[in-house]
Amino acid sequence: MKIVDARVIVTCPGRNLVTLKIETDEGIYGIGDATLNGRELAVVAYLEEHVAPALIGRDPSNIEDIWQFFYRGAYWRRGPVTMSAIGAVDMALWDIMGKAAGMPLYKLLGGKSRDRVMVYGHATGHDIEGCLEEVARHVEQGYRAVRVQCGIPGIASTYGVAKKAGERYEPADSSLPSENVWSTSKYLNHVPKLFQAVRERFGDDLHVLHDVHHRLTPIEAARLGKEVEPYHLFWLEDCVPAENQSAFRMIRQHTTTPLAVGEVFNSIHDCRELIESQSIDYIRATLTHAGGITHVRRIAALAELYHVRTGFHGPTDLSPVCMGAALHFDTWVPNFGIQEHMPHSEEIEAVFPHAYRFEDGHFTPGEAPGHGVDIDEELAGKYPYRRASLPVNRLEDGTLWHW
Numbered sequence: 001m002k003i004v005d006a007r008v009i010v011t012c013p014g015r016n017l018v019t020l021k022i023e024t025d026e027g028i029y030g031i032g033d034a035t036l037n038g039r040e041l042a043v044v045a046y047l048e049e050h051v052a053p054a055l056i057g058r059d060p061s062n063i064e065d066i067w068q069f070f071y072r073g074a075y076w077r078r079g080p081v082t083m084s085a086i087g088a089v090d091m092a093l094w095d096i097m098g099k100a101a102g103m104p105l106y107k108l109l110g111g112k113s114r115d116r117v118m119v120y121g122h123a124t125g126h127d128i129e130g131c132l133e134e135v136a137r138h139v140e141q142g143y144r145a146v147r148v149q150c151g152i153p154g155i156a157s158t159y160g161v162a163k164k165a166g167e168r169y170e171p172a173d174s175s176l177p178s179e180n181v182w183s184t185s186k187y188l189n190h191v192p193k194l195f196q197a198v199r200e201r202f203g204d205d206l207h208v209l210h211d212v213h214h215r216l217t218p219i220e221a222a223r224l225g226k227e228v229e230p231y232h233l234f235w236l237e238d239c240v241p242a243e244n245q246s247a248f249r250m251i252r253q254h255t256t257t258p259l260a261v262g263e264v265f266n267s268i269h270d271c272r273e274l275i276e277s278q279s280i281d282y283i284r285a286t287l288t289h290a291g292g293i294t295h296v297r298r299i300a301a302l303a304e305l306y307h308v309r310t311g312f313h314g315p316t317d318l319s320p321v322c323m324g325a326a327l328h329f330d331t332w333v334p335n336f337g338i339q340e341h342m343p344h345s346e347e348i349e350a351v352f353p354h355a356y357r358f359e360d361g362h363f364t365p366g367e368a369p370g371h372g373v374d375i376d377e378e379l380a381g382k383y384p385y386r387r388a389s390l391p392v393n394r395l396e397d398g399t400l401w402h403w
């Protein structure tokens, strides 16, 4: 089998999504998600200029060699643009091989380690009561786990909170970055009350998660982790920026609240120290941004040695292609933790028909060969690209702060 074509499809059914389609001389094709929120066209250029031409003529079954060619051969290794491009290639090649073998991807990886994949949904509200109503809606839908985010009194807008109740929030909310204002003290004084209210209303069995979006210093994160221990969170996510991996050791010394990190990571080198020092409990780097199945399974294997579990990033700014491939990985990986699930819009679901199904708070990946997700190119063509950027964050005195 030989690769005869590789092309990039950019579509914007409500938000920008980038898909790589690799076609072979046997009529089998595979697709991969190359979406990098707010930087989509950078990955498109990388794929079209430096990757697609070099794929033509290669044997798609040589997944590992192709991965090494684009990683080691890149010279300029790592980084979200390079690794998202490699991630999309890798996802498409595994899809092709699944189709060629007539096997769903989880079987190709090593079979089922579980019958279904537990996911967490997003409950947000401008205040605690509004958030509790969203938690109730998710519990009614069968979710066993819910991420809770609420507005903070005295702060005009809080990232991660939907503009209207029941809606999804869209991270990339304007063409050029909008500016949010942040106050750590207001946040730290308020957010423990949210978890107390959730536990009082919904009891102890619901898995409760929270995302700090990188905004604290290590000692502030240690304080928050300690203060929320009575509410036994499933995890506290991205509590500090993680370039300085050793910062997590400080947090770890002060709290038993489980820590999750990694949605902005793109290689094992971003998390090796965190995992080996057992400073985290869940690693979130997912297939698109961390170089695909071939690389993420190396991260998962390292994590397994240190009792760290997977908790893939799964927002609406990753397409159903990544979700589908991730669910197959989640079905196989022995040290699975949980899978994020922000439901895509109906428009996106129509562009990307898929075999995965949601039921009773869990997903199953489906039995279709490959990852089970396709793209309706004609429909995709109806939604032209529209630049959209993630916001920036300033403290009340104007200091440009961690995202």
Ligand SMILES: O=C(O)[C@H](O)[C@@H](O)[C@H](O)[C@H](O)CO
Residues within 6 Å of the ligand: 037, 160, 171, 211, 213, 263, 313, 314, 315, 317, 340
């Ligand atoms: O945990 C999450 O789902 C993420 O933190 C999102 O809220 C990101 O901010 C978004 O995916 C950025 O593109």
Ligand SMILES: [Mg+2]
Residues within 6 Å of the ligand: 211, 213, 237, 238, 263
């Ligand atoms: Mg996050």
